[in-house]
Amino acid sequence: MNVPINKLLRPTWVEISLSKLRRNYERVRRLAGRRKMMAVIKADAYGHGAVAVANCLAGCGADWFGVASVEEALELRAAGITQPLLLLGGLYMSDPADLIKFQLTPSLSSTARLDTYAECARRYRRPIEFHLKVDTGLGRLGVPPDRLAAFLEHYQTLKGVRLTGLFTHLASAEDLLATQTEEQCERFRAALAQLSSAGIEPAWTHVSNSGALLGRREFPENMVRIGGLLYGCCIPLVVPPGKDLPDLPEFEPVLTFKSCVVYLKDVPSETPLGYGEAFHTRRPSRIATVPVGYADGLNRALSNRGHAIVRGRLARLVGSISMDLSLLDVTDIPGVNVGDEVILMGRSEEASITALDIAQMLDTVPYEVLCLIGKRVPRLYVE
Numbered sequence: 001m002n003v004p005i006n007k008l009l010r011p012t013w014v015e016i017s018l019s020k021l022r023r024n025y026e027r028v029r030r031l032a033g034r035r036k037m038m039a040v041i042k043a044d045a046y047g048h049g050a051v052a053v054a055n056c057l058a059g060c061g062a063d064w065f066g067v068a069s070v071e072e073a074l075e076l077r078a079a080g081i082t083q084p085l086l087l088l089g090g091l092y093m094s095d096p097a098d099l100i101k102f103q104l105t106p107s108l109s110s111t112a113r114l115d116t117y118a119e120c121a122r123r124y125r126r127p128i129e130f131h132l133k134v135d136t137g138l139g140r141l142g143v144p145p146d147r148l149a150a151f152l153e154h155y156q157t158l159k160g161v162r163l164t165g166l167f168t169h170l171a172s173a174e175d176l177l178a179t180q181t182e183e184q185c186e187r188f189r190a191a192l193a194q195l196s197s198a199g200i201e202p203a204w205t206h207v208s209n210s211g212a213l214l215g216r217r218e219f220p221e222n223m224v225r226i227g228g229l230l231y232g233c234c235i236p237l238v239v240p241p242g243k244d245l246p247d248l249p250e251f252e253p254v255l256t257f258k259s260c261v262v263y264l265k266d267v268p269s270e271t272p273l274g275y276g277e278a279f280h281t282r283r284p285s286r287i288a289t290v291p292v293g294y295a296d297g298l299n300r301a302l303s304n305r306g307h308a309i310v311r312g313r314l315a316r317l318v319g320s321i322s323m324d325l326s327l328l329d330v331t332d333i334p335g336v337n338v339g340d341e342v343i344l345m346g347r348s349e350e351a352s353i354t355a356l357d358i359a360q361m362l363d364t365v366p367y368e369v370l371c372l373i374g375k376r377v378p379r380l381y382v383e
């Protein structure tokens with residue numbers, strides 16, 4: 001949904017900067033070197049709007065897009081995206097004929113659906129290409145190394161299906177102290193060698209996610225699969241003591257979450273605020289009401305803890321955040337008026353609140369904070 005700002009009926013919105021997205025893409029490209037680029041735009045491009053992000057990154061030259069489901073892929077095809085699409089999650093209950101009809105590439109983690117794909121390919125007289133996922137240690141999806149030989153044996157008895165990619169997903173890429181990434185890399189190398197001895201040379205090999213790219217890890221791969229960095233959202237690297245962080249470009253947050261002051265009141269000390277009297281003023285206070293709540297993705301656990309930016313200064317969220325409304329203590333910020341802009345995530349010249357700041361308060365990852373921005377919040381695309 002791209003609504004001009006003067007047409008907003010409720011003054012709560014998200015601004016997505018396409019120029020920052022392009023700049024982040026270029027930074028990722030430089031780190032990736034000669035490797036091709038799969039932009040991960042699942043979960044509505046981490047809350048940024050998959051169609052707009054795909055259009056923008058297609059213009060930058062993204063080679064592939066990674067999505068979680070057929071539904072996500074079909075939204076992109078309906079919007080005219082022609083780049084190859086990898087279904088990272090699998091096909092689930094979808095009709096395999098959709099793979100052919102919409103030119104989608106499934107990832108496969110077992111032989112369970114291989115026969116169905118081969119049958120579908122025979123019926124439509126068109127090959128079905130897939131990327132094989134190996135589980136090198138994350139333990140979610142992927143053929144375990146000890147079942148790879150059986151998978152390949154079965155695959156080689158079938159016609160119409162083509163293994164064109166091999167990939168795996170890392171569990172601890174951003175932790176430069178953990179040995180898990182090297183172990184995963186070794187298992188991936190072994191899987192590639194096993195394919196090679198079976199006479200299979202996949203056109204695409206891909207392992208790196210944002211953490212791996214930032215940590216300058218090296219894998220036998222010709223493509224990277226990047227989400228977070230494109231959106232300017234990084235999970236911080238854990239670096240061994242005494243070692244410096246690798247020299248890294250600055251990735252800029254692409255998304256700003258905004259609302260407005262819609263009501264202002266001066267209240268005496270000891271005034272209860274919000275459901276369940278979750279806050280009592282401790283001094284005469286100026287309280288601003290903002291039309292944003294947990295249904296918009298402002299997590300209720302930020303009640304009495306989180307902040308927003310008003311007139312370049314941090315104002316504390318007071319009282320319990322409700323479904324559609326929340327309250328800010330603006331007593332210390334001179335000159336606040338009804339209609340003033342409120343930044344819930346983003347930066348003004350003097351202050352900033354990042355998805356990572358919020359995630360650390362909530363004991364989660366910044367991706368979750370971005371993904372949970374509500375569907376009803378319009379996304380406005382700006383240059």
Ligand SMILES: Cc1ncc(COP(=O)(O)O)c(C=O)c1O
Nearest residue numbers: 040088169209210225226227228
């Ligand atoms: C299979 C897979 N590949 C790549 C990515 C991209 O990871 P990141 O956003 O950390 O770059 C994800 C994200 O969760 C993923 O699930």
